[in-house]
Structures are given as C-alpha cells and as structure tokens.
Amino acid sequence: MDSSFFFGISTIAYILAMMIYITYLAFKKTQIGITATTITIVGFISQTLAIILRWKEFADLSGMGFLRSAPLTNLYESLIFFIWCLILGYLIIEFKFKNRLFGAFVTPVAGLALAFIDLSGMSKEIQPLVPALQSNWLLAHVMMSFIAYAAFSLSFSTGLMYLIVTTEKRNEVSYIFWTVTFGIFVVVLAAMCVDFLTFKVMVKPEEFIKSYMFKTSFLNPSAFVKMLSWILMAVIIFIIWRYGSILKTVIKKFNIGPETLDEITYKSIAIGFPIFTLGGLIFGAIWADQAWGVYWSWDPKETWSLITWFIYAFYLHSRMIKGWRGKKVAIVAVIGFMAVIFTYLGVNLLLSGLHAYGSA
Amino acid sequence: MEQRKNKTFVDKTWDFFASVRLAIIIFALISLTSIIGTILEQQAEPAKNIQVLTKIFGESLAPSMYSIFEKLGFMDMYHSWWFMALLILFSINIIICSLDRLPRIWKIVKEPIGPLTEEKIKKFTINREIALKGKPDKVKNAVTSAIKSAGFNYTESKQDNGYQFFTQKGNYSRLGVYIAHFSILVILIGAIIGVFFGFKGHLNLPEGSVSDVAYTNSGKTIPLGFDIRCDNFDVEFYGRSDMPKEYRSWLTVIKNGREVLKKSIVVNNPLTYEGITFYQANYGLMSEMIKNGIFKFRIVSGDGKTSDLNLRLGDIFKIPETNISGKIIDFSPALKINDNGQVFTYANQMNNPAVYIDFSESGKHKYSGWLLKRYPETWQLPEGPRVEFIDYWGVEFTGLQVRKDPGVWVVYLGCIAISIGLFVAFFMSHRRLWVRIVEEKNNTRVVIGATSNKNRAALERKIDKIISLLSKKQEGGK
Numbered sequence: 001m002d003s004s005f006f007f008g009i010s011t012i013a014y015i016l017a018m019m020i021y022i023t024y025l026a027f028k029k030t031q032i033g034i035t036a037t038t039i040t041i042v043g044f045i046s047q048t049l050a051i052i053l054r055w056k057e058f059a060d061l062s063g064m065g066f067l068r069s070a071p072l073t074n075l076y077e078s079l080i081f082f083i084w085c086l087i088l089g090y091l092i093i094e095f096k097f098k099n100r101l102f103g104a105f106v107t108p109v110a111g112l113a114l115a116f117i118d119l120s121g122m123s124k125e126i127q128p129l130v131p132a133l134q135s136n137w138l139l140a141h142v143m144m145s146f147i148a149y150a151a152f153s154l155s156f157s158t159g160l161m162y163l164i165v166t167t168e169k170r171n172e173v174s175y176i177f178w179t180v181t182f183g184i185f186v187v188v189l190a191a192m193c194v195d196f197l198t199f200k201v202m203v204k205p206e207e208f209i210k211s212y213m214f215k216t217s218f219l220n221p222s223a224f225v226k227m228l229s230w231i232l233m234a235v236i237i238f239i240i241w242r243y244g245s246i247l248k249t250v251i252k253k254f255n256i257g258p259e260t261l262d263e264i265t266y267k268s269i270a271i272g273f274p275i276f277t278l279g280g281l282i283f284g285a286i287w288a289d290q291a292w293g294v295y296w297s298w299d300p301k302e303t304w305s306l307i308t309w310f311i312y313a314f315y316l317h318s319r320m321i322k323g324w325r326g327k328k329v330a331i332v333a334v335i336g337f338m339a340v341i342f343t344y345l346g347v348n349l350l351l352s353g354l355h356a357y358g359s360a
Numbered sequence: 361m362e363q364r365k366n367k368t369f370v371d372k373t374w375d376f377f378a379s380v381r382l383a384i385i386i387f388a389l390i391s392l393t394s395i396i397g398t399i400l401e402q403q404a405e406p407a408k409n410i411q412v413l414t415k416i417f418g419e420s421l422a423p424s425m426y427s428i429f430e431k432l433g434f435m436d437m438y439h440s441w442w443f444m445a446l447l448i449l450f451s452i453n454i455i456i457c458s459l460d461r462l463p464r465i466w467k468i469v470k471e472p473i474g475p476l477t478e479e480k481i482k483k484f485t486i487n488r489e490i491a492l493k494g495k496p497d498k499v500k501n502a503v504t505s506a507i508k509s510a511g512f513n514y515t516e517s518k519q520d521n522g523y524q525f526f527t528q529k530g531n532y533s534r535l536g537v538y539i540a541h542f543s544i545l546v547i548l549i550g551a552i553i554g555v556f557f558g559f560k561g562h563l564n565l566p567e568g569s570v571s572d573v574a575y576t577n578s579g580k581t582i583p584l585g586f587d588i589r590c591d592n593f594d595v596e597f598y599g600r601s602d603m604p605k606e607y608r609s610w611l612t613v614i615k616n617g618r619e620v621l622k623k624s625i626v627v628n629n630p631l632t633y634e635g636i637t638f639y640q641a642n643y644g645l646m647s648e649m650i651k652n653g654i655f656k657f658r659i660v661s662g663d664g665k666t667s668d669l670n671l672r673l674g675d676i677f678k679i680p681e682t683n684i685s686g687k688i689i690d691f692s693p694a695l696k697i698n699d700n701g702q703v704f705t706y707a708n709q710m711n712n713p714a715v716y717i718d719f720s721e722s723g724k725h726k727y728s729g730w731l732l733k734r735y736p737e738t739w740q741l742p743e744g745p746r747v748e749f750i751d752y753w754g755v756e757f758t759g760l761q762v763r764k765d766p767g768v769w770v771v772y773l774g775c776i777a778i779s780i781g782l783f784v785a786f787f788m789s790h791r792r793l794w795v796r797i798v799e800e801k802n803n804t805r806v807v808i809g810a811t812s813n814k815n816r817a818a819l820e821r822k823i824d825k826i827i828s829l830l831s832k833k834q835e836g837g838k
C-alpha cells in the first residue's frame with residue numbers, strides 16, 4: 001500500500017464526513033455527530049500515514065536524506081500539509097468546545113482540496129531541490145508557517161462567523177465588511193474552479209497561478225467577459241449582502257455564542273502568532289542569512305509576512321483598547337488572514353506580474 | 361476627574377507615548393506604507409516603476425505619480441527618513457510603555473501572597489465550595505493531597521477553627537510580554553550595528569586567482585585584511601539532468617603569506633574568517649578564457665595504476681605502458697548530440713564539459729572522440745586503459761557574496777528572546793489559589809478561590825479536579 005492509497009481513503013473519509021456533519025446539522029442526533037467525528041479521525045489518521053509514506057518514498061527515491069525529503073517542496077504538498085493542520089486544529093476545537101458546528105465547514109474544504117489535488121494529477125515525481133532550498137531551516141520554516149496559517153485560517157472563519165452573528169443592520173460597517181469579504185471569497189473560489197475546469201491543465205501549481213488563474217474571468221482577453229465577471233461578482237456580493245441574515249440564522253442554530261467565537265478567534269491567533277514569529281519570520285530570516293548573507297532584504301514576500309505579523313500584533317493590542325473588543329477586532333482577524341493569503345499567493349500572482357517587463 | 365484635568369504637558373506626552381493606541385496606529389502605518397513598498401520595486405531603475413505605475417494609473421498619470429512617490433521617498437522607502445522616524449517612534453513607544461507598566465507588574469510578580477478573608481476568597485472569578493464530613497484536622501490531609509495532585513505546592517496557615525492554604529504559580533510569566541517587547545529593541549539595535557559597522561559586497565573570483573578586496577554594490581572597494589583564493593569551483597547536477605544539485609567552491613584564506621583556512625563552501629554553508637563571511641551566490645564561465653584552461657586527466661592503465669595529467673588545448677599525452685597517445689583537439693562547455701548525430705554546444709555554462717581527443721598508436725591515427733566529464737562510460741578506451749576527465753580548470757569564476765555584520769548575533773539573540781517571550785506570554789499564566797477550610801458543626805466547609813491572568817478555563821478545570829477528588833474521598837470514606 002502506498003501513499004496514494006491512503007490519500008484516497010482520507011479524501012473519501014473527509015467528503016463522507018462532510019455529508020454526515022451536514023446531516024448532523026439538520027437533525028442534531030448525537031449518534032450522527034459521533035459517526036461524523038469518527039470518520040474524520042479515520043481520514044486524519046490515513047492522511048497522516050499517507051504523508052509519512054510519501055515522505056519515506058521520497059527519501060528512498062531521492063537519496064537526499066530523510067529531512068531533505070520532507071513533502072513540503074511545492075504548492076500541492078504544502079496544501080496537503082495545511083489541510084492536515086487544519087483538520088488537527090478542528091479536532092482539537094471539537095473536543096475542547098464540544099461543538100461540531102465547524103465540522104460541516106472544515107471537512108468539505110479538506111475533502112475537496114484533496115480531491116482537487118488528486119484530480120490535477122499532483123506529480124508523484126520527485127522534484128529535486130535546487131541548492132538554495134537545501135536547508136533544514138527552510139524545512140522548519142515552511143512547516144511552522146503552515147501550522148500558523150492553519151491556526152490563522154481558523155481564526156478567520158470564527159472571526160467571520162462572529163461578524164455574521166453579531167451584525168444586525170444592512171448599513172452597518174461590519175455587516176457590509178463581512179458580506180463583501182465573504183462575497184469576494186466565494187467569487188474567487190468559483191473563478192478558480194472555472195479556470196480549472198476550462199483549461200483542465202495538469203501543470204505545476206506555480207505555473208497554473210502564473211499563466212491560467214483568472215484567465216477565464218477577470219483576466220480574460222475579451223473585454224466583454226472581463227466586464228461580465230466583474231458584474232457577476234457585484235451581483236453575488238449584492239445577493240449575499242441582501243440575504244446575509246439567512247446565514248446568521250443557520251449559524252445561530254448551533255448554540256455557539258459570540259463569546260465562544262471570539263474566544264476561539266483569540267486562541268487560534270494566540271497559538272498562531274508565536275509559531276508564525278518563530279517559524280515564519282525568524283527561521284525564514286536564518287535561512288536567508290545562511291543562503292545569501294542577508295537575514296532581511298525587504299523583498300515582497302518577506303515584507304508581506306511582516307505586514308501579516310503587524311496585522312496580528314494590531315489584533316492582539318487592539319483587544320486591550322476600550323471599545324475595540326467585539327466587531328472591530330473580529331474585522332482585524334479577518335483582514336489578517338487575507339494578508340496571509342496574499343503573502344502566499346498574491347505576491348507571486350499579482351506583484352510579480354506587476355514587476356514583469358512586457359506583460360500588459 | 362480632578363487629577364486628569366491637572367495633567368501637565370509632560371504627563372500628557374508620557375501618556376501619549378505609553379499608549380497602546382499609538383502602538384496600533386504605528387502598526388497600521390508601517391503595514392500600509394510597506395504595502396506600497398512591495399508594489400513599487402525598491403531601489404530599481406526609474407523605468408521599471410514608471411511601468412508599474414502605468415499599469416495602475418495609466419499612461420498619462422504615471423510620470424507625475426512617479427515624481428510624487430519619488431519625492432515621498434517610496435523608491436527606497438525602507439531607508440527613507442520617515443520610515444526611520446516611524447521605527448524610532450515605535451521604539452520610543454515600546455520603551456515608554458514598558459517603563460509605564462513594569463513597576464506595577466514587577467510588584468505583582470514579587471509580591472508574596474498571604475491568607476485572605478473568606479469574603480475576598482469568594483470574590484475571585486473562580487470560586488467553589490464543598491462541605492466535607494469531619495473536623496478540619498481530619499480532612500486536612502485529603503485537602504492538601506488534592507491540591508498537590510492538581511499540581512500546586514502550598515503554604516499553610518493555621519486560622520481560627522480551621523486552616524488556609526494558598527499558593528501562586530507562574531508569577532514570572534507576567535514578564536513574558538515585556539521580554540518580547542524588549543527583544544524587538546534588541547533586534548533593531550542589532551540591525552543598526554550591522555548598518556554602521558558592517559558591509560555587504562560581492563566578489564567574482566576566477567579559479568586559481570586571489571583577491572584581498574571585495575566590492576560593494578555601489579562599486580566601492582573594501583579591503584578584507586587577508587587574501588582569499590578560489591582553488592576550484594564545480595557544479596554538481598542531479599543525475600543526467602541539468603538541474604543543479606550543488607554549487608561548490610574550494611576556498612583558501614591566506615594571511616601574511618600563510619594559508620590559514622581551507623574550506624569548500626556550498627549554498628547554505630558559507631565560510632567565515634575574521635568576521636567576514638563568504639557565501640556561494642553565483643558562478644559563470646569566462647568566455648575569453650575558454651581556450652586557456654587546464655585539462656585535468658587521470659589515466660588509469662590496464663593494471664590499475666593511475667597517473668594525473670594537467671594539459672592544455674593542443675597538448676599531446678602518452679598513455680603509460682602502451683604506444684597510444686592522445687592529442688587534445690577541441691573543448692565544449694556544454695556538449696549535446698542531436699537526433700542527426702550532430703554535435704553542438706547548447707549552453708554557455710559548464711553544463712556538460714566535453715573534450716575531443718585524437719588517439720594515435722605509434723604515430724598512426726587510430727580513432728577520435730568526445731570524452732564527457734559527466735559520463736564516465738565515455739572515458740574507457742577499447743584497449744583497456746581509461747582516460748578520466750576530472751575537470752577543465754581555470755575557466756570558471758565563483759560569485760561570492762561577501763558580508764560583514766557584527767550585529768547579526770545581536771539580532772539572533774533578540775530573536776531567541778522574542779520567541780521565549782512570546783511563548784511565555786501565550787502559553788503560561790500567573791495562577792493564584794486560596795483554599796480555606798473551616799469547621800462548621802463538626803463538619804468542614806472548604807472554600808476555594810482562584811484567579812489566573814490567562815487561560816482561565818484551564819485553571820477552572822484544575823479547581824474542578826480538586827473538588828471532584830474531595831467529593832470522591834467523601835463518598836469513599838462513608
């Protein structure tokens with residue numbers, strides 16, 4: 001049995017768990033909930049096995065030593081690790097807070113992402129590391145960054161839910177903020193799916209981002225389609241804004257109060273922040289120092305990590321200011337995760353395009 | 361209210377610099393300006409950023425936008441006066457804020473705790489009560505062992521008709537936040553030391569040559585205080601691909617005419633001597649030297665004896681114990697054979713060094729062919745001996761990044777401290793616990809009060825554990 005067998009099991013398990021969690025949401029029967037949790041754990045265990053096996057396969061084939069063969073060398077692999085962290089984080093929350101609300105949100109993300117990686121034919125080929133990447137600091141850097149990202153993504157979703165359940169009026173700033181953010185998220189995800197279905201390309205993710213992403217929609221060569229995409233986005237955001245209260249009713253059914261949501265947001269950031277500081281910023285700097293002799297060079301990726309860090313520092317400190325606790329800090333938590341995503345994808349996607357010569 | 365009105369100017373200034381509000385304003389300002397700094401390429405040629413601005417603002421606005429941003433210092437913003445001013449303000453904020461709060465925190469950390477009255481114990485956010493059978497002297501042991509098994513040591517004090525136990529834990533964890541804040545200053549100081557007492561330079565060193573200087577990006581010459589020599593440079597590839605696996609330079613440090621240090625460096629593993637560090641950065645082929653290098657061969661004769669040869673283009677060499685001799689005719693740094701069997705050079709780097717040799721026996725031409733450095737099977741002669749192509753030396757240079765940064769250890773020290781500070785701040789807490797037991801009609805009432813500055817839920821679970829231990833004991837003792 002090789003790693004793909006276990007990846008397969010975990011994909012199926014997560015998707016199955018998603019359906020059971022949704023059923024659980026509808027009927028709220030304890031047995032159903034326990035089944036959902038069990039299946040998620042099965043998925044998690046087989047994903048763990050899959051990662052370890054893949055790691056070993058890499059090590060055996062590449063002969064680069066165990067540490068250097070960590071399956072974290074490209075976007076797909078880091079996505080798998082991210083999902084693993086996310087499920088782990090979710091399971092911890094489920095046990096600690098005895099609430100299965102998030103299961104219905106986290107398992108689909110995990111299952112679909114794994115299925116997506118599988119469909120897109122994630123190369124089983126071993127990508128040898130170029131000299132600059134042969135560093136244990138880099139490995140620690142990537143691994144810890146993703147653990148922090150997973151924690152931040154939890155804080156993002158609870159922060160967003162906090163806003164959803166606490167806002168009342170449609171003209172309230174926080175209401176507009178969450179509906180627009182949520183709308184953009186939905187649209188961007190949908191646009192990426194459309195890209196993927198249209199081009200059906202089996203390319204490396206880096207290449208996909210550079211050459212194909214949004215080419216069917218926002219970056220379409222035809223001005224008409226381009227405009228249509230923007231209009232569609234506006235319409236979707238409008239619909240979410242208009243009917244946002246439905247989401248609120250759904251979440252409210254779970255007896256998860258705003259205080260708990262706020263607490264989970266804070267706790268996730270309190271875990272993510274030190275890990276990000278050490279792994280994301282410090283280990284990254286040590287690696288850069290060893291490879292190039294500069295621990296900090298203000299390149300866009302580094303700078304965006306620092307911006308992310310400052311936004312979360314903003315979050316932590318604004319909680320101490322009177323009148324900020326509640327919606328305002330929840331907005332900051334949501335913005336923090338947008339900075340995370342931008343650091344991870346946007347820097348490559350948007351800024352390198354901006355800096356490239358000759359591309360319109 | 362009265363007091364606030366009478367605040368002096370100094371007090372107001374102090375409060376301004378001590379405020380967390382200022383801190384978050386600075387966070388926001390640094391973040392927002394840094395965003396612009398990632399959009400505009402820093403220290404780039406004007407044309408580049410005009411092009412960037414054209415994409416954002418359009419053709420007509422771009423030049424004027426450029427001059428506005430340029431005047432504001434955004435083309436090199438991390439070195440601009442206002443960014444420095446922001447960092448200074450940030451430092452002052454941290455210092456004043458810490459000075460403002462530390463005395464109070466220090467008092468809390470140092471203050472020993474003592475027994476409290478029952479009303480006070482009951483006022484804590486976590487408080488529990490349980491009644492046990494028997495007099496205090498009888499249940500005392502059960503209570504103290506429950507406290508111990510929850511992980512607390514305690515101080516005992518005898519009181520009227522009972523006892524009180526109290527304890528605190530993790531009081532020093534309150535300092536974690538201050539360590540974190542302070543280390544930010546340490547990191548900044550380390551960075552400043554690097555700027556003032558260090559340099560960043562580069563050096564392209566051809567194989568076999570020596571330098572006693574490096575060059576900064578602005579072209580200034582920096583004396584090293586010793587000589588550095590590149591003995592050799594080599595690229596190793598993954599298998600037969602052109603994907604580089606390792607760049608390696610063999611360097612020698614020479615001081616006062618003596619070789620004092622020899623080390624081969626690769627990316628991620630530099631050489632340091634007298635505070636100056638040499639990093640493997642890039643490499644290249646000196647095309648003007650391409651005909652003047654030295655071929656390093658090792659001849660392995662049929663009986664296994666080896667001999668090393670250093671030769672030049674055009675040289676003739678003999679293979680020991682045979683009448684065969686070879687003449688070096690041609691060299692290619694990157695040889696490839698296409699489908700039609702034609703030979704050509706496909707790169708101007710040493711991706712696949714190859715040497716063309718004419719072999720003759722007793723003066724008569726026998727055969728000729730390419731020997732490839734990366735393909736040992738091309739080294740074998742049909743007569744048995746092997747001509748190993750070890751290197752073509754003296755035609756490549758190694759590109760070294762040269763750096764001196766006496767502040768880097770200060771920065772790392774700050775990094776270690778901030779990590780410790782943050783982990784303490786987030787994962788440890790200051791917990792205080794009071795347990796009072798009082799006699800009441802031949803039974804004992806246990807009153808517990810506890811408080812924690814962080815993670816109250818965890819402490820609450822511990823207290824509940826004490827309670828459940830006690831109530832179990834109660835049932836067991838019936």
Ligand code: HEM
Nearest residue numbers: 313316317378379380383450453454457537540541544785
């Ligand atoms: C990027 C720089 C900074 C970092 C990484 C940082 C980090 C932190 C962290 C992690 C905490 C603990 C928060 C929590 O427990 O929820 C904290 C608390 C605090 N920070 Fe900062 N901080 C920074 C800058 C500042 C500045 C400039 C000020 C100036 C006013 C400041 C003032 C405070 C105060 C007053 C507290 C509360 C301390 C307490 O609970 O006793 N911080 N900081």
